[in-house]
Amino acid sequence: MIRIYRSGATTFERVTADLATWTLPPDVIWIDLVDPVPDEDSAVETALGLSIPTREEMAELEASSRLYREDGATYVTSDIIHNGDADLPSVDPVTFVLTSGPLVTIRYFDPKPFAMLIEKLERQPNLCTTGADLFLQLMEAVVDRASDILSVNAARVEAVANHVFSEGKTVGFQKLITKLGRAHIVNARIEQSLSGLARIFVYVASDERIDHVPDAREHLKSLSSDAASLIAHNQAVAAGINFQLSAALGLINIEQSSIVKVFSLVTVCLMPPTLIGAIYGMNFEHMPELRWIEGYPLAILAMLISGLSPLIWFRRKGWL
Template sequence: MIRVYRSGARTCDPHAGDASAWTLPPGAVWIDLVGPTPEEDRAVERALGLSVPTREEMAELEASSRLYRESGATYVTADILHHGEADMPGLDPVTFVLTEGPLVTIRYVDPRPFTLLLEKLDRDPALCGTGADLFLHLMEAIIDRASDVLAANAATVEAVSGQVFSGRKTVGFEKLITRLGRAHIANARIEQSLAGLARIFAFVALDDRIEQQPDTREHLGSLTRDAQSLIAHNQAVAASINFQLSAALGLINIEQSSIIKIFSVAAVAFLPPTLIASIYGMNFDHMPELPQAWGYPAALVAMVISALMPLAWFKKKGWL
C-alpha cells in the first residue's frame, strides 16, 4: 500500500487503484510504503528517481546495507519494536529514505510509533514542515515507544525479583525462570533496536538536510542523548536479569541440597534401628533375649536410642 501525507493535511491518504498509474501528489512530505508490492515499489522509484530496497535487502545486517547514500538520498534501516505490550515484543526492519522532497518509509509491519505520530500530526499538522522534520518526529515517537516497552520490561523484572527473594518455601522457580527468560529476550530486542537507532542518528547527522539546520541538528542531538540513556538503562535491566537467573538457579540448588540432606540424615538415623531389627529378625533357636518378657521392649528402646543418637550428633555439629 502507498500512503501519502501531504503538508497541512491531517491524515495519510492511501492510494487505491492501479499502482502503475500512481504519481507523486503535490505537497507530499511523507510516502509511507506498507507491505508494498513490486508494482508499488516501481511506481515510487519512477516518481522519485531513486531505488526502493526490497524486504530481503532490508533484512541484511551489515552496516553498508543499512546505512548508505545513493542518488542524493540517505538510506537508513533500523529494527523497530512492535507489539510492545507482549511479553516478547516483535522486531522487524523499517527503512527510512531522506530525499530532497518527501520522506519515504518502507515497512512490512505496523509499529505503534507510526500511529502515534499520525495522531500527533492530526492534533497539530504544523509540526511537519519538511521530510527531515517528519523523520525526526517519527524517530522521537520510536524512542518514546521503546522507552515505554523498556519500562514495562523493567517492571516485570522487578516483580520477578520480589518473588525470587520472597523467602517462601514454595516459590515456583520454573515459572519465574520462564518469565525471566522472556524478559531477557525482550531486553535483547530492545537493545538491538536502540543500538540501531543510535547508529542511525550518528549517520544522518552528516546529512545536509539536518546538519545545516540548527534546530533540526539540536533535535537530533536530543534524540541521540535519549537513545544513549535508554541503552544504559536497558543494560542495567539486563544485569538484573542475569543476576536473578543466577540467584534463582542457586536457590534451586540450595533447595535440592536441603532435600538430599534430609534424606541422607534420615537414612543414617534409621540405619542402627534397621540393624537391630535385622538381628532380631534372624531365625536362630538360641537367642537369649527371645524367651524373656523384657526382650521385645528392650529391642524397641534400643532402636529408638540408636536413632536418636545420630540425630543428636548431627545437631551438635550444626548439620541440622
C-alpha cells in the same frame, strides 16, 4: 499499499489511482509504503527517481546495506520493536529514505510509533513541514515506544526479584526462570532496536537536511542522548536479569541440597534400628533375649535410642 501525507494534512491519503500514470503531488512530505508490491515500488521509484530497497535487502545486516547514500538520498534501516504489548515483542526492519522532497518509509508490518505520530499530527497539522521534520518526529515516537516497552520489562524483572528474595520459602522456581528467560529475550530485542537507532542518529547527523538546520540538529542530538540513556538503562536491566537468574539457580541448588540432606539423615537414622531388627530376625535357637519378658520393649527402646543418637550428634555438629 502507498499512503501519502500532505503538508498541513491531518491524515494519510491512500493512492488508488492507476500506478502507471500516477504522479506525485507537489505538497507531499511523506510517502509510506506498507507491504508494497513490485508495481507500487516501481511507481514510487519513477516519481522520485530513486531506487526502493526490497524486503530481502532490508533484512541484510551489514552496515553497507543499512546505512548508505545514493542519488542524493540517505537510506537508513533499523529494526523497530512492534507488538510491544505481548510477552515477547517482535523486531523487524523499517527503511527510512531522506530525500530532497518527501520522507519515504518502507515497512512490512504496523509498528505503533507510526500510529502515535499520526495521532500527533491530527492534533498539530502544521507540526512538520519537511520530510526531515517528519523523520525526526517519527524517530522520537520510536524512541518513546522503546522506552515504554523497556519500562514494562523492567517492572516485570523487579516483580520477579521481589518473589525470589521475598521472606519465607520461595516456590515456583520453574515459572520464575521462564519469566526471567522471556525478560532476557525482550531485553535483547530492545538492545537490538536501540543500537540500530543509535547508529542511524550518528549517520544522519551529517545529512545536510538535518546538519544545516539548527533546530533539526538539536533535535537529533536530543534523540541521540535519549537513545544512549535507554541503552544504559537496558544494560542495567540485563545485569539484574543475570543476577536474579544466578540467584534463582543458587536457591534451587540450596533447596535440592536440603532435600538430599534430609533423605541422607533419615537413611542414617534408620540404619541402627534396621541392624537391631535384622539381628533379632535371624531366629537363632540360642538367643536368650527371645525368652525375656521385657525383651520386646527393650528392642523397641534400643531402636529409638539408636535412631535418635545420630540426630543428636548431627545437631551438635551443626549439620542440622
